[in-house]
Amino acid sequence: MNFDILMNIGLDIMGGDFAPLEAIIGVSQYLSENNNAAHLTLVGEEAQIKDLFRELNISQNNITIVHAEQVIDMHESPTKALKEKQRSSISIGFHLLASGKTDAFISAGNTGAMLVGALFSIKAIEGVLRPTISSVIPKENGKTGLILDVGLNADCKPEQLNQFAVMGSVYAQQILGIDNPRVALLNVGEEEGKGNILAQSTYPLLKENKHINFIGNIEGRDILLDVADVVVCEGFTGNVILKLAESLYEISERQNLAHEYFDRFNFEIYGGTPVLGVAKPVIIGHGISHARAFKNMITLAQKMIEKDVMSKMKKELES
Amino acid sequence: MNFDILMNIGLDIMGGDFAPLEAIIGVSQYLSENNNAAHLTLVGEEAQIKDLFRELNISQNNITIVHAEQVIDMHESPTKALKEKQRSSISIGFHLLASGKTDAFISAGNTGAMLVGALFSIKAIEGVLRPTISSVIPKENGKTGLILDVGLNADCKPEQLNQFAVMGSVYAQQILGIDNPRVALLNVGEEEGKGNILAQSTYPLLKENKHINFIGNIEGRDILLDVADVVVCEGFTGNVILKLAESLYEISERQNLAHEYFDRFNFEIYGGTPVLGVAKPVIIGHGISHARAFKNMITLAQKMIEKDVMSKMKKELES
Numbered sequence: 067m068n069f070d071i072l073m074n075i076g077l078d079i080m081g082g083d084f085a086p087l088e089a090i091i092g093v094s095q096y097l098s099e100n101n102n103a104a105h106l107t108l109v110g111e112e113a114q115i116k117d118l119f120r121e122l123n124i125s126q127n128n129i130t131i132v133h134a135e136q137v138i139d140m141h142e143s144p145t146k147a148l149k150e151k152q153r154s155s156i157s158i159g160f161h162l163l164a165s166g167k168t169d170a171f172i173s174a175g176n177t178g179a180m181l182v183g184a185l186f187s188i189k190a191i192e193g194v195l196r197p198t199i200s201s202v203i204p205k206e207n208g209k210t211g212l213i214l215d216v217g218l219n220a221d222c223k224p225e226q227l228n229q230f231a232v233m234g235s236v237y238a239q240q241i242l243g244i245d246n247p248r249v250a251l252l253n254v255g256e257e258e259g260k261g262n263i264l265a266q267s268t269y270p271l272l273k274e275n276k277h278i279n280f281i282g283n284i285e286g287r288d289i290l291l292d293v294a295d296v297v298v299c300e301g302f303t304g305n306v307i308l309k310l311a312e313s314l315y316e317i318s319e320r321q322n323l324a325h326e327y328f329d330r331f332n333f334e335i336y337g338g339t340p341v342l343g344v345a346k347p348v349i350i351g352h353g354i355s356h357a358r359a360f361k362n363m364i365t366l367a368q369k370m371i372e373k374d375v376m377s378k379m380k381k382e383l384e385s
Numbered sequence: 386m387n388f389d390i391l392m393n394i395g396l397d398i399m400g401g402d403f404a405p406l407e408a409i410i411g412v413s414q415y416l417s418e419n420n421n422a423a424h425l426t427l428v429g430e431e432a433q434i435k436d437l438f439r440e441l442n443i444s445q446n447n448i449t450i451v452h453a454e455q456v457i458d459m460h461e462s463p464t465k466a467l468k469e470k471q472r473s474s475i476s477i478g479f480h481l482l483a484s485g486k487t488d489a490f491i492s493a494g495n496t497g498a499m500l501v502g503a504l505f506s507i508k509a510i511e512g513v514l515r516p517t518i519s520s521v522i523p524k525e526n527g528k529t530g531l532i533l534d535v536g537l538n539a540d541c542k543p544e545q546l547n548q549f550a551v552m553g554s555v556y557a558q559q560i561l562g563i564d565n566p567r568v569a570l571l572n573v574g575e576e577e578g579k580g581n582i583l584a585q586s587t588y589p590l591l592k593e594n595k596h597i598n599f600i601g602n603i604e605g606r607d608i609l610l611d612v613a614d615v616v617v618c619e620g621f622t623g624n625v626i627l628k629l630a631e632s633l634y635e636i637s638e639r640q641n642l643a644h645e646y647f648d649r650f651n652f653e654i655y656g657g658t659p660v661l662g663v664a665k666p667v668i669i670g671h672g673i674s675h676a677r678a679f680k681n682m683i684t685l686a687q688k689m690i691e692k693d694v695m696s697k698m699k700k701e702l703e704s
Contacts, residue, residue, distance in 0.1 A: 206639070220584075221581045221582050254536050254621055254624040254625070285625070285628050286625035286626060286628030286630075286631075286632070287629065289632070290636060301581075302580065302581045303621060303625055306571060306608075306626065307629065310626065310629070312606055314609075314633075317525050317609060317646070321525075325640060327640055
């Protein structure tokens with residue numbers, strides 16, 4: 067195995083409902099569409115991977131295969147599975163990441179195991195109270211925003227939301243390309259002082275925070291409008307919103323809406339969900355990920371490394 | 386003024402963006418479409434009301450007009466306005482309700498003033514920890530569910546959510562006509578033990594509650610599906626969901642979707658939001674209420690009185 071490459075992205079080839087086939091097609095698409103492709107380390111059943119490469123007639127240039135004889139299933143208990151299946155693709159993927167062999171790790175496998183792995187295998191960025199996961203939001207006017215946390219932290223403290231605001235702001239700027247992103251606190255009313263205890267206590271912190279462009283509270287009706295670029299909330303509400311939004315795409319499909327805007331609620335087109343606040347990019351894909359999602363996740367990991375998003379978050383958080 | 390009528394429904398004729406005109410058209414529609422109409426007590430600017438009755442050629446049978454020289458505007462501070470504007474239509478409306486002159490009170494005016502009025506002018510049902518407000522949810526399959534709380538209680542205790550489940554269940558049964566309604570806890574995962582501290586602590590109470598048909602946790606993706614009839618959550622998440630759902634109708638209109646399902650996110654068709662857990666029906670309309678919403682709110686108030694929903698809630702809560 068040769069790890070002496072500048073950028074090396076690890077990918078769990080066994081994770082997801084349509085793995086390994088769709089993962090490998092995604093890899094192939096990524097490699098053929100990028101002149102400046104990163105080296106990829108594919109973790110999974112070696113023989114199966116090699117067979118698919120032959121069948122699909124894909125070159126193994128720029129590819130390292132690391133054999134993993136186990137797979138963590140979608141419904142296994144994350145902590146137990148990570149402990150007991152140390153030869154699983156997710157365990158090995160995190161081991162490669164933690165030891166510096168890879169610079170990022172991607173999987174569409176067991177979400178819980180990916181979260182637990184991200185939290186415990188690699189370090190949090192110095193000063194980060196809690197890492198977070200975010201989701202893009204398709205805006206009605208065609209733009210794309212960010213909402214966080216969407217489920218990693220069901221209970222939050224104001225100081226955590228304040229850090230999510232900074233991390234989301236850096237991500238929106240570096241990855242979504244939004245200049246001076248407008249950060250808003252999700253709330254039940256517009257005025258300062260509204261909301262539950264958490265929102266009431268978070269507002270003053272955001273207002274005082276010099277590292278973000280805080281525009282105040284927004285309400286549920288503003289989420290899909292172009293009112294704010296980064297929407298901050300605890301992971302309970304954020305998770306409910308994200309899953310509700312995902313269901314809109316399914317409904318639009320079943321109802322044959324065939325509408326451009328509702329098509330953008332197909333979250334697969336955005337790839338996966340990065341874990342923010344950990345020292346290296348970890349990207350979690352949907353179980354239903356197809357080739358496009360895998361390709362987009364690899365591209366996202368590359369962009370996060372190239373833009374050095376983690377260092378920028380660290381800098382904004384510490385000063 | 387003659388209050389010696391069996392059922393007497395109070396209506397703030399000055400509340401809402403299109404009042405008093407749309408309120409009075411709604412009254413007229415209600416009276417003409419009901420053989421068994423309740424007596425209505427209209428509170429507002431007497432001369433203006435009488436002029437409109439003449440202009441629209443509506444009979445004043447079954448109508449009592451109570452003059453109110455003040456109006457609480459949409460953006461006034463609720464507590465301050467109720468204290469200082471005791472001759473306002475909302476203040477007088479609650480006074481009539483509290484003194485037994487009317488059996489229900491409806492307004493599309495200042496929402497905060499309606500909530501404060503409901504909490505402090507009339508009593509809570511014995512044993513109720515906190516009243517709640519709910520919203521119907523249009524299900525993709527054509528059915529209608531209920532979600533509560535949707536904003537009255539931004540912070541909740543498990544015992545409160547447990548009561549919301551009972552009140553929502555009675556309402557779904559009596560008003561929405563759902564037999565043995567399936568009650569679910571909104572959460573970030575399906576299994577018992579998932580969620581934030583509130584959801585984790587609420588689950589066992591709901592599971593033990595003999596007065597409801599508890600089916601477990603549901604996630605954001607299930608809200609618009611026919612998985613549960615009554616969805617229980619704290620008022621922060623519920624409010625965000627409701628306002629997001631309302632925005633879907635506006636988006637569908639702007640995008641010319643013209644789709645039957647998305648048309649059902651026009652919450653005006655359901656009338657208003659009843660405050661549950663107070664001793665008498667109080668119904669809060671949207672600011673943008675048109676005639677149909679006013680008619681539907683009067684019909685809802687009548688149904689709540691006829692079905693004696695409040696007594697049924699009391700019975701379920703105490704035994």
